[in-house]
Amino acid sequence: MVTKSHTEDICERGVKFIVKKKIPVRTILEFQFKIPGTNTNVVGLSEVVRTKPRRRGRSYDVGLKFLWVQLKNAKLIDSYVRKKRIQEVIKKLHKK
DSSP states (O other), rough: OOOOEEEEEOOEEEEEESSOOOTTTOOOOEEEEOOTTTEEEEEEEEEEEEEEOGGGGGGGGEEEEEEEEEHHHHHHHHHHHHHHHHHHHHHHHHOO
C-alpha cells in the first residue's frame, strides 16, 4: 500500500500523521518522509500504535512507533525535534 499523508507531529520515537483509510493497530509499515529544511528522505520501519478517527470520520490520526531508522536519519530527527522544542520555549517566553 502506497499512500501520501500529512505529518502532524514528530518526536524521537515516532510520528503522528493523517490518512484517509484506517490502518489497523500493530500493522508494520515502511515509511518515508522529509524533515523540513533538509533534502534528506528519512526511510525506516514502524509499527502502528494508535489509530483514531478524526472529525466526521473522513480521515484518521495514526501514531507510528519507529522500529528501525538509519543512525544518520535518527540524528536528523533528533536535531529537528530539539530545534522545534527550543523554538516553542522561546515563543512561550515571549508571550509572558
